[in-house]
Amino acid sequence: MSNQAQLKKMIDIMARFVNFTAKKLPDDVIAKLQELSCKEDSQMAKIIYDTMFRNQKLALELNRPSCQDTGVLQFWVKCGTRFPLIDKLEELLKEAVVRATVTAPLRHNSVETFDEYNTGKNTGKGTPTIWWDIIPYSDKCEIYTYMAGGGCTLPGNATVLMPGEGYEGIVKFVLDRMTTYGLNACPPLLVGVGVGTSVEVAALNSKKALMRPVGSHNDNENAAKMEKLLEDGINAIGIGPQGMGGRYSVMGVNIENTARHPSAIGVAVNVGCWSHRRGHIVFDKDLSFIVDTHTGFEYQNEN
């Protein structure tokens, strides 16, 4: 396949995948929501969960985005230096977003700052957001897709604690956010916590934490322990679906961490709403691909 044909194909696959993720939630999220709904005993919580499942069913049947806020698109790419389209990746992801905006259709969610106008295409200066990890010697390209809606973007917060505040300070920082902004962010939430040195490192870690599957654990024993403690603790607050009360508040807490300066503990919290529209697609050099987040994504080459 010529480079031009490859480019065309990858734009097409990504546009369709983005379109698809607006309509169907990842398998791990659906399974967790079903599990949580079974554990609720109040009539209100049950009715809210029933509404969610009915909504997701209708979205697929009617081929419409399941939530009206289709977010601003964010991509975290882990791209091999030998992946044939590495030079074109940003350009092709942008084009895929423009295309999905029309075909899905996605809501227009990209407002140029300072000039304050909506571009109407979901692209603008720096949008869609693309974070790069370069993988030496690899010819593969791994892409996480995410629709960051307004409601669950608002609770995002980052700070740098003094070491004296310790991990206890992280606990307070995260829990304080849950009972204020968290209520309105469409619980049950997936909570991403990032730990490192400075704010942007912690913030990026917290976003990467949200890309991890629901129910996965940090490799570090203490970090995994803290994930569990925070999950149980936030559940015990009883926020419930939509913040209206229930036995469970979160789908999980994922922590991602990097080493820190001895004088600082950077911490960030980032949340995903119940409608956690994350996708994961891995391409090889011939553009054969695997989607491991979703069942049901079928692609037929238009050529």
Added chain:
Amino acid sequence: MAVEMKDGKKILVTPIATEDLTNIHIGDIVYLTGDITTCRDVAHRRVVEEGKELPVDVRNAAILHAGPIIRSLGDEKYEIVSVGPTTSMRMEKFEYEFVEATGVRVIVGKGGMKENTERACKDFGTIHCVFPAGNAVVAAVEVEDVVEAQWKDLGMPETLWHCHVKEFGPLIVSIDTYGRNYFEEKKIEYNQKKDEQIEIISKQVGFIK
């Protein structure tokens, strides 16, 4: 008769009088049949700050804090593709005077509201309800008809889309006509439990030794 029971559902049918809402309390789940008009930031501002009359009569009917995705069918006909509630708190600042001026009976949105809306609900016999957010397709299919569009100069999200809905919901009552506020009462409970949990967890994360 503005309150009907059907298959165990409590359905409010517009026009709704204050008296119809006396047996409705925070935490109740109701549905709405009849007239509801989308109404958000700028429309509130026009009514309250500029003293303009709302071009859709919402007296004894409902408003929805939302900005829908609409498909034009031509000839002033429209279809709602997707509609979900937006954060009600943005309208809190205007809501007392808005309810006073318009006589709206049911306000539907996302999340809680505060003192201004509590006072409005109590003084004028209105309720605020929450439509579970993220369920834009459920809400859209419960809209039977878009009756009219007013203030179209505001653009698609802010236009007043006057809709006929059938058993629109579930709507969870967050402020009732007695001025009780579900979210504010819940927050006291959540904050107490949060403080307890911070203490419990903090004892187990002393990783810096």
